[in-house]
Structures are given as structure tokens and as C-alpha cells.
Amino acid sequence: MPEWLAAFLLANLLVALRWVMRGPTQADRMLAALLFGTTGVAILLLLHEAMASPALLDAALVFALLAAIAGAAFAQRAWRDETPAASEADHDRD
Amino acid sequence: MLALIGRAALFAGLWWALAEGAARDWGVGLVSVVLAVATSAWLWPPTTTRLSPSGLLRFLVFFLWQSVRGGVLVARLALHPRLRLRPEVRRFRLRLPPGAGRVLLADTLSLLPGTVSAGFGEDDLRLHVLDRDLVVEADLRAAEAVVAGLLGLELERPEVTGA
Amino acid sequence: MTGIDAIGAALLWIGAGFFLAGTIGLLRFPDVYARLHALAKVDNLGLGFIALGLALRADSLASALKLLLVWLLALFASATISYLIARRALARGIEPVAEMGADGDQR
Structure with missing residues (x-):
């Protein structure tokens, strides 16, 4: 059963990723970082159970750990360079 | 000192969970716990904030x-x-x-x-x-x-x- | 299958249900801020149910704790990333939608 749930979540992730990648604003595209941190981790956990593979639990742990750091770096860097005109508004407005 | 012992216990528990209870990993675990306590004492000195x-x-x-x-x-x-x-x-x-x-x-x-x-x-x-x-x-x-x-x-x- | 296994299995299904709801929210909500709510709350709760369900089926207490630790880290990651996205979106001048009625609703 866990492998079916993992497949279901993978389908969920693909639909969601496809949607946010089209997303009207840059901020929408950043939502992909959140998707990997939750749905991606859930898939790894379910596969760990389904395949009785302890290594996948470690993978999920590292994934969750890196999601915070990678997500933050991604949000800061990837978002900075694209629209130079808007980058002055980067600092909080007040 | 008491705070540091408390932290050591916390990190030891964390290691126990990470190693999924495997006894043979305790050598590495011990080193990790000591390093973790030292790092935490450096980054977050016990006097500033106390968890209740x-x-x-x-x-x-x-x-x-x-x-x-x-x-x-x-x-x-x-x-x-x-x-x-x-x-x-x-x-x-x-x-x-x-x-x-x-x-x-x-x-x-x-x-x-x-x-x-x-x-x-x-x-x-x-x-x-x-x-x-x-x-x-x-x-x-x-x-x-x-x-x-x-x-x-x-x-x-x-x-x-x-x- | 023992009783605890059955409860664990039920929690896994509930978790998957929350992920589905999160994805539906992502597709339906009007702007990036609202979509953050769908991902930061609903998906995290889904992950929590899945981690808990698997923890009930785990062989040892230590493994169960490790699963919950994964959830804790994921929560921290979500909170941090959603804060960064929301702050930057506001700083960039992306206006939050102020009102959204149902499709064809006059509001």
C-alpha cells in the first residue's frame, strides 16, 4: 500500500510543479522549493517503508534538512538577478 | 554546567534516534555529542535563554x-x-x-x-x-x-x- | 494486520488526502500568498500524518522518533521558505488579492 500512496503523491507533485512553474509571478515559481520539502520528503518516507530500505529514511532526513537551507538560498539568489529594475524594491519598503 | 549536561542528554537522544537505536554506532555518536555540545555552547551560551x-x-x-x-x-x-x-x-x-x-x-x-x-x-x-x-x-x-x-x-x- | 498497523495505515491515507487538498488549494487559490497557505499548512499536516502513520508501523522507538524528526525539520524548512517568499513578494510589490468570490459570484 505505501508504494501506491507514494505513486499518488508523485502524481500530485508533478501536477503541482507543472502549475507553479507556469505561475503568473516569480514568487509562484519559488513555491517549487516548498513542494520538494513536503511532498518530496513524504514520497521518500513512503518508499522507505515500501522498499524496507533504511537508506531512504536518511535520504528523507537530509532532504528535509537541506530544504530549509537550499530553499532559502534559492529564494534569495534565483530571485535576485532576473528583473534588475525591480531589485531596488528588494529591501523592505518601510 | 547543568545546562550543558541537559544538552548532552538531548543530543544523545537525538543520536539514538538518528542511529535508529543501533548500539555499534555509539563511538561516532559520542564524538558527535561532544562536538554538538561544544558548538551549541559557542553559538548559544547557556545563560542567554533557557528552555522551560x-x-x-x-x-x-x-x-x-x-x-x-x-x-x-x-x-x-x-x-x-x-x-x-x-x-x-x-x-x-x-x-x-x-x-x-x-x-x-x-x-x-x-x-x-x-x-x-x-x-x-x-x-x-x-x-x-x-x-x-x-x-x-x-x-x-x-x-x-x-x-x-x-x-x-x-x-x-x-x-x-x-x- | 494488528490494530496499530491498521491505525497507521489509516493515518497514511489521511495524510495523502491532505496532500490532495493542498494541491487543489494550490490550483484554486487566487495569488501566491494564498497558495503559500495551501502548501505551508495543508501539505505539512499531510506530511505529519504520513510520518505519524509510518512511526506507528516502525520496528523500534528510535526509528519512530527519527520519522517525527524528519517532520520537524520539514516544518522548519516550510516556515522559513514561506516567510522568505511572502516577504520578497511584498517587497517586490506583488499586491495580495483582497477579495475572491466563487466563480461567477458577484463580489
């Missing part, structure tokens, strides 16, 4: 219950056949002192029903509220009180404005 055990319990109960509420509430909104939202950006005046408490509050509020933290001001926190009727000030203040209890922080009196 009863505060931790209260925080966990509050947090778990509120995140279930938050998830269910937003899921219901998402699944409602006639989707109707009235979002707004609100400023929440902070009564916690600057530092770890504010960060923890911002993170907590992002996971609680109807609010996502969206930046600190001078002495306030901007919140995106999913539906303005859903989120009342009392819930936010309750979260603030629980965070203060966890870290043993004093809340500034609400009447006091400016220096």
Missing part, C-alpha cells in the same frame, strides 16, 4: 493542535465548491524582545490557521491573512504567550509605546 520544560510541553500541545486546525481549515477552504476568500495584510505589534523569540513566533504563525508571516518591521510583524474574519487577535496573542513561555521571555506591556 513545562513551557515546551505547552508549546507542543498548542502547536500540534493549532497546526491540525490550520491544515483542516485551509483544506476545507480549498475544497469548498464556492471558494470565497477575503485576504489582507495585517501588522501585528510584537511584544517579544528582538531575537530568537520573534523568529520562532514568525515561524509558528506561518504554520497556524490562516496566517503566513511576511516580514518584520521595526517592532511589528507583517502577516498575510487568508480570510480576515478567520483570524482574531486573541489567537495571535496566545501564540505569542506560548512562545514567551517556552523561552522564558518577558512580554512587553501593550500600553507602552516608544521609549
Whole structure:
């Protein structure tokens, strides 16, 4: 059963990723970082159970750990360079 | 010293979970625990803030219950056949002192029903509220009180404005 | 299948249900801020149910704790990332939608 749930979540992730990648604003595209941190981790956990593979639990742990750091770096860097005109508004407005 | 022993116990427990109880890994574990205690003593000296055990319990109960509420509430909104939202950006005046408490509050509020933290001001926190009727000030203040209890922080009196 | 296994299995299904609701919210909500709510809350609760369901089926207490630790880290990651996204979106001047009625609703 866990492998079916993992497949279901993978389908969920693909639909969601496809949607946010089209997303009207840059901020929408950043939502992909959140998707990997939750749905991606859930898939790894379910596969760990389904395949009785302890290594996948470690993978999920590292994934969750890196999601915070990678997500933050991604949000800061990837978002900075694209629209130079808007980058002055980067600092909080007040 | 007592605080450091407490931390060592915490890190040892963490290692035990990470190694999934495997006894043969304790050599590496011991080194890791010592390094972790040293690093934590350096980054977060034991005198500055103390976690209160009863505060931790209260925080966990509050947090778990509120995140279930938050998830269910937003899921219901998402699944409602006639989707109707009235979002707004609100400023929440902070009564916690600057530092770890504010960060923890911002993170907590992002996971609680109807609010996502969206930046600190001078002495306030901007919140995106999913539906303005859903989120009342009392819930936010309750979260603030629980965070203060966890870290043993004093809340500034609400009447006091400016220096 | 023992009773605890059955409860664990039920929690896994509930978790998957929350992920589905989160994805539906992502597709239906009007702007990036509202979509953050769908991902930061609903998906995290889904992950919590899945971690808890698997923890009930785990062979040892230590493994169960490790599963919950994964959830804790994921929560921290979500809170941090959603804060950064929301703050930057506001700083960039992306206006939050103020009102959204149902499709064809006059509001």
C-alpha cells in the first residue's frame, strides 16, 4: 500500500510543479522549493517503508534538512538577478 | 554546567534516534555529542535563554493542535465548491524582545490557521491573512504567550509605546 | 494486520488526502500568498500524518522518533521558505488579492 500512496503523491507533485512553474509571478515559481520539502520528503518516507530500505529514511532526513537551507538560498539568489529594475524594491519598503 | 549536561542528554537522544537505536554506532555518536555540545555552547551560551520544560510541553500541545486546525481549515477552504476568500495584510505589534523569540513566533504563525508571516518591521510583524474574519487577535496573542513561555521571555506591556 | 498497523495505515491515507487538498488549494487559490497557505499548512499536516502513520508501523522507538524528526525539520524548512517568499513578494510589490468570490459570484 505505501508504494501506491507514494505513486499518488508523485502524481500530485508533478501536477503541482507543472502549475507553479507556469505561475503568473516569480514568487509562484519559488513555491517549487516548498513542494520538494513536503511532498518530496513524504514520497521518500513512503518508499522507505515500501522498499524496507533504511537508506531512504536518511535520504528523507537530509532532504528535509537541506530544504530549509537550499530553499532559502534559492529564494534569495534565483530571485535576485532576473528583473534588475525591480531589485531596488528588494529591501523592505518601510 | 547543568545546562550543558541537559544538552548532552538531548543530543544523545537525538543520536539514538538518528542511529535508529543501533548500539555499534555509539563511538561516532559520542564524538558527535561532544562536538554538538561544544558548538551549541559557542553559538548559544547557556545563560542567554533557557528552555522551560513545562513551557515546551505547552508549546507542543498548542502547536500540534493549532497546526491540525490550520491544515483542516485551509483544506476545507480549498475544497469548498464556492471558494470565497477575503485576504489582507495585517501588522501585528510584537511584544517579544528582538531575537530568537520573534523568529520562532514568525515561524509558528506561518504554520497556524490562516496566517503566513511576511516580514518584520521595526517592532511589528507583517502577516498575510487568508480570510480576515478567520483570524482574531486573541489567537495571535496566545501564540505569542506560548512562545514567551517556552523561552522564558518577558512580554512587553501593550500600553507602552516608544521609549 | 494488528490494530496499530491498521491505525497507521489509516493515518497514511489521511495524510495523502491532505496532500490532495493542498494541491487543489494550490490550483484554486487566487495569488501566491494564498497558495503559500495551501502548501505551508495543508501539505505539512499531510506530511505529519504520513510520518505519524509510518512511526506507528516502525520496528523500534528510535526509528519512530527519527520519522517525527524528519517532520520537524520539514516544518522548519516550510516556515522559513514561506516567510522568505511572502516577504520578497511584498517587497517586490506583488499586491495580495483582497477579495475572491466563487466563480461567477458577484463580489
